[in-house]
Amino acid sequence: MDLNDTPQQAEYRAKVRSWLEEHKHEAPVLQGEGAIEDEHEAVEAHRAWQRKLAEAGLTGVTWPTEYGGQGLGPLEQVIVNQEISRAGVPGILDAIGVGMLGPTIIAHGTEEQKQRYLAAMLHGDEVWCQLFSEPAAGSDLAGIQSRAKPQDDGSWVLNGQKVWTTNAQFASFGLLLARTDPDVPKHKGLTMFIVPMDAEGVTVRGLRQITGDAEFNEVFFDDVALDPDLVVGPVNGGWGTALTTLMFERLTIGGGGEGMGYRADRFARALASDPAAVRDPEVRKRFGELATDLLALRFTGYRILTALQRGQIPGPEAGMGKVTVVNAAVAAGDLIADVIGPDAFSLDDEWNYLISFLPGLKSAGGTEEILRNTVGERVLGLPPEPRLDKGIPFSELRDKEREAAGASA
Amino acid sequence: MNFELSDEQRALQEAARGALSRHKTLEAARDALDGGERLDLWDMAREVGWPGLLVSEEHGGAGLGGLDAMLVLAECGRVLASVPLLGHVPATAVLDAAGSHAELLSALADGERRAAFAGAQPPGDLSQEWTADPRRGHARVPAPRAEVDGDAAVVTGEVAWVPDAPGADVLVVAVVDADGAARAVLVDAGAQGVTVEPVVRYDATRLLGHVRLDGARGEVLAAADTELAAAWYLGQGLLAAESLGAVERALEVSVEYAKERFTFGRAIGSYQAVKHALVEVLRRQENARSLMYYAGWARQDAPAEFPLAASAARVAAGRALDFAARELISVHGGIGATWEHDAPYYFRRAQLSRRLLGGMGSATDRVAGELLGQAAA
Numbered sequence: 142m143d144l145n146d147t148p149q150q151a152e153y154r155a156k157v158r159s160w161l162e163e164h165k166h167e168a169p170v171l172q173g174e175g176a177i178e179d180e181h182e183a184v185e186a187h188r189a190w191q192r193k194l195a196e197a198g199l200t201g202v203t204w205p206t207e208y209g210g211q212g213l214g215p216l217e218q219v220i221v222n223q224e225i226s227r228a229g230v231p232g233i234l235d236a237i238g239v240g241m242l243g244p245t246i247i248a249h250g251t252e253e254q255k256q257r258y259l260a261a262m263l264h265g266d267e268v269w270c271q272l273f274s275e276p277a278a279g280s281d282l283a284g285i286q287s288r289a290k291p292q293d294d295g296s297w298v299l300n301g302q303k304v305w306t307t308n309a310q311f312a313s314f315g316l317l318l319a320r321t322d323p324d325v326p327k328h329k330g331l332t333m334f335i336v337p338m339d340a341e342g343v344t345v346r347g348l349r350q351i352t353g354d355a356e357f358n359e360v361f362f363d364d365v366a367l368d369p370d371l372v373v374g375p376v377n378g379g380w381g382t383a384l385t386t387l388m389f390e391r392l393t394i395g396g397g398g399e400g401m402g403y404r405a406d407r408f409a410r411a412l413a414s415d416p417a418a419v420r421d422p423e424v425r426k427r428f429g430e431l432a433t434d435l436l437a438l439r440f441t442g443y444r445i446l447t448a449l450q451r452g453q454i455p456g457p458e459a460g461m462g463k464v465t466v467v468n469a470a471v472a473a474g475d476l477i478a479d480v481i482g483p484d485a486f487s488l489d490d491e492w493n494y495l496i497s498f499l500p501g502l503k504s505a506g507g508t509e510e511i512l513r514n515t516v517g518e519r520v521l522g523l524p525p526e527p528r529l530d531k532g533i534p535f536s537e538l539r540d541k542e543r544e545a546a547g548a549s550a
Numbered sequence: 551m552n553f554e555l556s557d558e559q560r561a562l563q564e565a566a567r568g569a570l571s572r573h574k575t576l577e578a579a580r581d582a583l584d585g586g587e588r589l590d591l592w593d594m595a596r597e598v599g600w601p602g603l604l605v606s607e608e609h610g611g612a613g614l615g616g617l618d619a620m621l622v623l624a625e626c627g628r629v630l631a632s633v634p635l636l637g638h639v640p641a642t643a644v645l646d647a648a649g650s651h652a653e654l655l656s657a658l659a660d661g662e663r664r665a666a667f668a669g670a671q672p673p674g675d676l677s678q679e680w681t682a683d684p685r686r687g688h689a690r691v692p693a694p695r696a697e698v699d700g701d702a703a704v705v706t707g708e709v710a711w712v713p714d715a716p717g718a719d720v721l722v723v724a725v726v727d728a729d730g731a732a733r734a735v736l737v738d739a740g741a742q743g744v745t746v747e748p749v750v751r752y753d754a755t756r757l758l759g760h761v762r763l764d765g766a767r768g769e770v771l772a773a774a775d776t777e778l779a780a781a782w783y784l785g786q787g788l789l790a791a792e793s794l795g796a797v798e799r800a801l802e803v804s805v806e807y808a809k810e811r812f813t814f815g816r817a818i819g820s821y822q823a824v825k826h827a828l829v830e831v832l833r834r835q836e837n838a839r840s841l842m843y844y845a846g847w848a849r850q851d852a853p854a855e856f857p858l859a860a861s862a863a864r865v866a867a868g869r870a871l872d873f874a875a876r877e878l879i880s881v882h883g884g885i886g887a888t889w890e891h892d893a894p895y896y897f898r899r900a901q902l903s904r905r906l907l908g909g910m911g912s913a914t915d916r917v918a919g920e921l922l923g924q925a926a927a
Contacts, residue, residue, distance in 0.1 A: 142617070142847045143552045150551070216551060405921055413925035420676065422915070425922070429914035432921050433865045436858075437837035440844040443553035450551060461833045513826040521805050521828055523819035 144443065146220070153213075154220050160197050161228040167193060168230035184311050187234040191265030199225075200233050201243065201263045208247060208259040215449040237307060238262045238269030241389040242316045245333075249374035249382045254335070258314065272303040272317035272336065272360060273383065279305075279504070280511040282318070283327045283380060284530075284538075287362065289319040289334060297321075297372075299336070299365040305505070309345045309358035312338050318383050321376060323536040330535055331379035335371040336362075352497040390506060391459055403470040404439075405432040411477050411492070418480045427476045434469035438462055457519045460512045467509075471499050553843060559621055562614075566625035569598050575629040575755075579895040582632075582754030590757075591633045595661060600635060602659030604643045610656035611646070616784055617846025620791035624842075627795030630895055632755040636788050637666035637714030640781040641722040644734050647780075648771035651736070654720065666718035666739075668694075668709040668761045670725075670732070671908045672779035672857070674916055675923035680724060680732050680778075683908060685710040685760060690912075694763050696725035696735055696770075703727075703735045703770050705743075705763045711906055713785070715739075715759030716748035723761070723768065724778045732775040737768035753898040758906075780853065783860035785907050787845040790863035793871040793903055794842055797835045800874040800896050804828055804881045818881070827877050834870035841866045858920040864913040868904045875900040 146154055169186035170176050177183040194200050195209075202218040204210020211217070225232050233239060243262050246254055261267040278284040287301025299319060309315065315336045322330030336343065342365035347355030374382035408428070418424045441462055445455050474496040478485040485492045503509060517523045529541055555563070570591075578589035595601060603619045605611020612618075619639050626633050642658050642665060645651060657663040670680040670693035681690035685708075694707025705725050715721065721737045721744070737744055743766035746759045805828055808819030818824050841863035848859035875897040879886035886893040904910045 142554075142556075142843060142851075144847065144851070146551070406925060409921040409925035413922045419922050419926070425915050425918040426911070428922070429865065429916070429918035430869075432917055433841070433862045433914070434837065436844065436862045436917075437840050437866055440553065440840035441836060443551065444840060444843070446551055447553045458832070458836065461829070461836065464833060465837060510822070510826070513829040514822065516832065517819075517825035517829045521801075521819075521825075521832060523805065523808060523825050523828065524817045526820050526822065527816065 150216065150220060153217055154224060157199065157221055157224045158227075160199070161224055161230065164193060164197070165228045165230050168228075171231050181311075184234065187231060188265040188268070190231060191233040191235065194233055195264045201239055204239075204243065204247065204259075204263070208243075208255055209263045216446060219446060234265050235262065235268045235308070237271055241386050242269045242271060244389045245316065245382060245386045246373060248385050249333070251370070253370065254373065258335070261313075267313035268308055268311055270306050270309045270312040270315045270338070270358075270360075271386070272306060272309075272315040273386070274305045275302060276304050280508050282383065283331065284535075285318055285320060285331070287317070287319045288323070289321050289332060289367065291321070295369040297334070297367040297369075299334070299342075299362045299367055301362050303360045303362075304348070304357070306345075306358045306360050307356060309338065309360050310347060314338060315360070316373065316386070318379055320535065321379070324534050325377070326532055327530060327535040327538065328380045330377055331383070332376050333373040333379040333382040334367055335373060336365065336367065337371075340365050340367075342366075350497070350501055352494055388454065391455060391457075401466070403435060403466050403473070405435040408432070408435075408473040408477065412480060415480055424476065424480060427472065431469045431472040431476070434465050435473075438465050438469070441465075457512075457515045460507060461516060463506060464509050464512060467499060467503050470495065471503075474499060553847070555621070559618060562618055563621050563625060565598065566622050567628070569594060570625055570629050570631050573629075573631065575631040576892050576895060578632070579630045579753075579755045580889070583895075583898075588632055588754060588757065591631055592661065592664070595633045595635065600633065601638060601661035601664075602642070603635075604639055605646050605655055605659035609646065609652055609659055611642070611659035615846060616787060616849035617843065619784075620787055620842055620846055623788045623791040624795035624798075627792035627899075628799045630755050630796065630899055632757065634664060634666075634714035634717070634757050636785065636792070637712060637718065637757075638664055639788060640669065640784045641665035641667040641720070643784055644722050644771065644773050644777055644781045645736070647777040648734065648773040650772060654736075658720075663719040664714070664717060665720045665722060666712055666715040666759075666761075667781055667785065668712045668715065668721050668723040669778070669782045669785060669907075670709070671912060671916075672732070672775075672782055675919040675926075678730075680726050682707070682709040682724075683711050683906075690908075692726065693732070694723060694725045696727050696733060696768075698727045698733060698770055701770050703733070703768050705735055705737065705766045705768055708760065708762045710760045711749070711758050712746075712761045713906065714757050715746045715761050716757055718746070721746075721761060722771070722781075723763065724782070732778050734771040734773040734778050735768040736771055737763065737766050741766050741768070743767070751902060753895070753902040755895075755899070756902055756906075776853075780849070780856060782907075783845075783856050784849065786860040786864040786913060787842065787849070789903060789907055790838065790845065790860070790867035791842055793867035793900070794835065794838045796896055796899055797831065797838065797867070797870045797874040800871075800878040800893075801828065801831045801835060803892070804831065804874075804878050808881055824881060828881070831870070831874045831877055834866065834873055838863065838867040838870045858917060861913045861916040861920065865910060865917055868900075868910045868913070871896075871900040872904060 201210035206212040275285050289297040289299045317334045317336045321332040342363040344361040346359045348357045349355045412418050582588045602611030607613040670682050680693040682693045684691045696703040696705045723735045743764040745762040748759050811818050845859040845863040848855040878893045
């Protein structure tokens with residue numbers, strides 16, 4: 142076992158580090174003391190920073206070179222992430238686009254789409270958002286109801302609503318999953334579209350969360366006209382396209398919660414500043430247990446990276462890391478609030494934010510329950526639960542559901 | 551970056567599984583509780599070279615690393631095999647670090663003679679004491695005291711629940727000298743003033759003894775206190791590995807049964823209540839595995855992190871095994887709690903293991919202490 146870089150990786154790391162050393166004074170301050178307060182200003186400063194990172198070859202590290210990427214492996218991407226975090230500067234503005242949506246377009250898009258969208262995405266000139274989840278379809282993503290109807294001229298008209306959409310308030314485009322054929326079973330009637338966020342009929346509304354901030358949005362579509370060249374991948378083959386995005390999502394999250402700041406050493410510092418807490422056996426026990434989980438996550442991350450380096454794609458078991466990190470972070474927030482007392486909920490306190498943010502994170506990127514189902518079935522080989530929707534046209538599903546609800550009532 | 555097992559390590563794992571598969575270890579676990587003799591696999595261990603796993607090649611050992619030893623212990627743990635390595639391996643690590651006693655070392659590496667490590671928990675962020683496990687109760691006791699004169703030591707004190715002490719030829723004892731410094735002392739198990747009282751509790755596969763030293767004469771080894779600490783944490787890592795192996799098998803058996811057993815027209819493994827609990831076993835198992843790798847890596851490449859890594863591995867694996875053993879029983883329903891079934895022996899293994907070598911509480915506290923100590927520094 143060896144956690145060291147290979148000579149080539151060490152050379153790459155040194156190159157990245159020296160660029161960041163030289164340019165980190167140009168990075169905007171987005172969090173903590175001296176942070177830019179105005180949201181629009183902050184976005185523009187962040188966008189400019191992404192452009193600089195892109196010009197230095199530090200975005201889209203794993204993208205093919207013909208689309209402006211570096212054509213390197215996932216480990217080089219990790220090296221860039223580590224060095225950015227070490228330098229204490231923000232990463233890119235559009236991590237969702239560059240990490241998940243761009244790779245989907247690279248895998249399924251037409252050559253024209255790639256030429257039109259990818260470079261502007263990479264440089265942050267056009268930010269993207271992911272329009273998958275809906276109020277009534279999250280875990281059961283294939284149950285989405287947003288409807289795109291084909292027109293005689295080959296274009297489409299879109300109606301429906303999406304939710305939990307990060308960055309929609311300043312995004313130029315969204316990658317959207319819509320139902321295009323309701324008369325076939327639900328996985329078979331979906332299509333992926335590119336939606337210009339400034340199109341007529343698109344409305345973005347901020348969605349405030351427990352934290353008080355609006356990090357997500359709701360997006361509404363009223364008779365939005367979509368040109369034929371906005372379809373990504375095959376018509377009615379959108380489920381396969383979406384699976385690609387979800388695979389990249391897993392890969393993005395695969396690195397674990399350390400990048401999100403849920404680290405044992407950070408929580409240790411908070412507790413160590415209170416001498417009475419350090420001596421309290423109950424505090425030590427609770428901290429020892431949650432810290433064990435966070436450490437396990439870091440080293441599971443190294444196992445996943447090893448697999449990636451060997452060209453393997455992380456399986457659904459990588460999703461278990463999310464369960465571990467969220468629960469350990471919840472336990473940490475709870476413990477720190479117990480130690481600090483009511484003052485932990487001061488408005489500008491980092492723990493106030495952490496404690497409020499985590500309950501929602503539990504459902505983000507797959508609820509704990511759906512993750513456990515997937516791992517139980519795909520990794521342990523346990524049989525699936527009987528389901529009502531197999532082989533049934535989407536349009537008949539609501540009636541079936543009502544029938545079932547009536548039967549059990 | 552490479553954080554997976556090497557081909558050699560996989561081969562070691564497979565060879566261990568193969569060797570152990572020729573013995574009816576689970577039947578033996580039951581028989582031993584019924585008053586039968588413990589099935590001691592030391593001779594088998596000798597044939598495959600396990601006694602010398604951590605002894606350097608110049609002394610006739612395999613010169614392998616801590617992780618290799620953990621992999622072997624994990625295989626033993628899978629089938630609840632009784633192989634007296636938990637006490638022997640850390641003892642050989644201390645002797646090998648001391649560099650003296652070449653003849654003894656090669657006899658230990660060969661397995662012709664057996665050693666046990668009567669260790670002490672090293673000081674932590676809140677305490678400067680080296681402490682030993684007591685016979686009973688919550689308070690830890692001071693490690694044995696020694697009067698040291700050159701290479702000679704006269705040792706007095708007791709260490710309870712020492713793995714593999716009964717039948718060991720030599721004991722490596724962690725003692726504290728008149729200046730309060732920790733020293734490693736080699737004591738012949740047959741020497742005057744040495745008593746090893748064998749004890750069997752709850753899991754009869756486990757060879758344990760209370761080691762009592764009343765002015766026993768021994769030799770001071772040229773091993774630094776850091777070596778004694780490392781041997782303590784190696785014990786934590788080995789116990790973690792053994793538990794991890796038991797979790798793996800418990801999960802396999804549980805999953806198999808959950809696919810076969812039907813209620814209300816469905817396999818019970820299709821119900822979320824059962825499925826999610828089994829996934830929880832898997833989650834804990836893989837977390838424990840990652841931390842076992844961390845411990846193995848740290849022992850070799852980041853010794854300053856070894857106390858944290860080994861303690862965390864112990865905590866994760868101990869908790870995983872408790873959960874897995876209880877789940878193994880629950881999934882099987884009432885039959886899982888009967889003497890005929892294998893599940894109770896995994897449960898017994900889990901419960902006793904969690905209380906050995908400082909217990910889970912000490913290990914959890916050590917994880918916290920290491921991190922809080924670093925944060926304060």
